[in-house]
Amino acid sequence: MIAVAVFNLEAVRLPKEANELRRQVRSFLRQELANGSFQPACDAWLGGFSEPFSKKLGDMGFVGMTWPREYGGHERSGLERYVVIEELLAAGAPVAAHWIADRQMGPLILRHGSTEQKQRFLPDMAKGISYWAIGMSEPGAGSDLSAIQARLTPVDGGFRLRGQKLWSSGAHRCQYMVALCRSADPGSDRHQGLTNVIVDLSDSAVEIRPIYLMNGEHHFNEVTFNDVFIPSAMVIGELGDGWRQVTEELAYERSGPERFLSTFPLLRSLSALLKDSAETYLQREIAMLVSELWSLRQMSLSVAAILNLGDNPVVEAALVKDAGTRFERKVTEVAERVARSMEGLPGNDSFQTLLAQAILHGPGFTIRGGTNEILRGIVARGLGLR
Ligand SMILES: Cc1cc2nc3c(=O)[nH]c(=O)nc-3n(C[C@H](O)[C@H](O)[C@H](O)COP(=O)(O)OP(=O)(O)OC[C@H]3O[C@@H](n4cnc5c(N)ncnc54)[C@H](O)[C@@H]3O)c2cc1C
The missing domain is CATH 1.10.540.10 (Acyl-CoA dehydrogenase/oxidase, N-terminal domain)
Structure with missing residues (x-):
């Protein structure tokens, strides 16, 4: 059973x-x-x-x-x-x-x-x-973080860090990164031997190269560690405790209102434009979006309350992120569908700008912080289905 x-x-x-x-x-x-x-x-x-x-x-x-x-x-x-x-x-x-x-x-x-x-x-x-900045993903390790290769080697007073991080949001403007690194070979459990360290991004042995979005926006980076010295004092917690720490972190990362509000300015602009529209079916679509948004908010608030008590609701957080990021995309889809009939309406310019932002950033919603396929796997495990 x-x-x-x-x-x-x-x-x-x-x-x-x-x-x-x-x-x-x-x-x-x-x-x-x-x-x-x-x-x-x-x-x-x-x-x-x-x-x-x-x-x-x-x-x-x-x-x-x-x-x-x-x-x-x-x-x-x-x-x-x-x-x-x-x-x-x-x-x-x-x-x-x-x-x-x-x-x-x-x-x-x-x-x-x-x-x-x-x-x-x-x-x-x-x-x-x-x-x-968050230094988790690497060229060969995104969904499967236990495959990371960035390596900490003990030296006098600390460690030498060698390796590469990818998709590091904002690293070119941040002072520090928490990097998840391998401090020991995995052995039989691949989650063992991982350690979080604080990296000073101004260190000359850290190379930060941009990865541009297709509109030229610079958001992502590829960060290379060329034997960066990490003092022992910059290890977070115990050596080898990285996996547990990252799993805890992800509940915070996945459950907040940013997982369903990324396109809210577009939804607000859309509903303002359609306020007096004679097209009641469009207004009904907005009403359905708003009611879904309300449910997501309740779910996300519940997770916030659990986190507030010091618990770690990994499965519930995964559920919020999966449903929330699909909602963010749905807002864009509805807005795209009605965009043509908006032309000429007052407020249309800012609506079109918001729509363009939502379309451009949309593909990342269901990928960043763990893809929806991975999240559903976590939910399935929580349900005892795998
Ligand atoms: C906007 C944005 C910002 C980001 N910011 C950061 C950041 O600041 N720091 C950072 O470290 N990372 C960041 N990332 C990276 C992000 O966390 C990874 O892209 C994500 O975890 C997926 O990893 P991947 O790209 O290696 O894809 P892969 O893991 O290679 O996955 C490719 C595809 O295979 C599917 N897949 C993989 N494994 C399974 C499985 N077991 N079961 C079913 N399907 C599977 C995935 O769902 C996906 O569709 C960011 C990504 C985006 C889009």
Whole structure:
């Protein structure tokens, strides 16, 4: 008999403080929009890299929100943070500079890093001035991370790192990367012998080469480590603990509202354009999208609540990302279908710009952070089906 597990997705109520916080973020965003500090964009959490904007958010206390005060954090709950990030995403604000540090690398260092690492790195992350890249994928290792080849070899005082990372978002503008590396041969378990290290990207032995998108945007990189010296103090946690750390990280990486809000500015623009349309079937399509969005938000909030309690909902996070990224694409498909009938309508220009961004970035939605095929495998395992 197949043992079918039940997903742990309880309904969540946001705390009262969240309402005030939401008002603050909205008022900040209104002001920034009025100042012309940004234009709403699709996928701005990955493509909208603005150091001044991230610093402003840091100054407002909107980065490192859940971290201890002693490391520059603000000791707010995960659900309060959720409200802030969903507002930023819904506005299409340029949050890419600090996004990875705030979502992933800060929490990783907080859980597994040394006191020295926490003191050295977390305060600047929380100020919105320290930017971090993810160094997981390699030319021969994406879905199967245990195949990575970047190699740490012990030397006096630390390690020598040799190897290559691929698709490293924003690495050309970040100060640091957390790189998953092989510190020992795998043996019978390929997940063993992996270690996370902090790499200073300004080191002259680190070579960062651009991989351009087809419109010329520079977002991705190929990062080569030519015998980079990694001091022992830059190893995160224990040697060989990398797989466990990465698996934990992925629940944060996969479950947040960025996994279904990347095309929200397009959805908002589309619904504004169709508000007074006589084509009720189009309005019905928008209504269906909005109701799906609402369900996804509830699922994602439930995962945030579990993470807030310190648990690691790997399967639920995979479910949110699979369904959420398919939704992001669906928004683009509906927008593409109705785009021709929008011509000449006021607001059409910004709609077309958002649509172009969504089309261009769309292929990555279901690939980055783990492809949907891989996620479904995780969900199937969680259900006891494999
Ligand atoms: C926009 C974007 C940003 C990214 N940013 C980063 C970053 O900052 N840092 C980083 O490290 N990586 C980053 N990546 C890389 C991303 O994580 C990998 O592309 C992804 O994990 C897939 O790996 P791969 O490209 O090697 O494809 P492969 O693993 O080669 O997969 C190719 C195809 O085979 C399928 N497949 C593979 N294995 C299985 C299986 N066991 N069962 C079923 N199907 C399978 C996959 O689903 C996919 O369709 C980014 C990718 C994108 C698109």
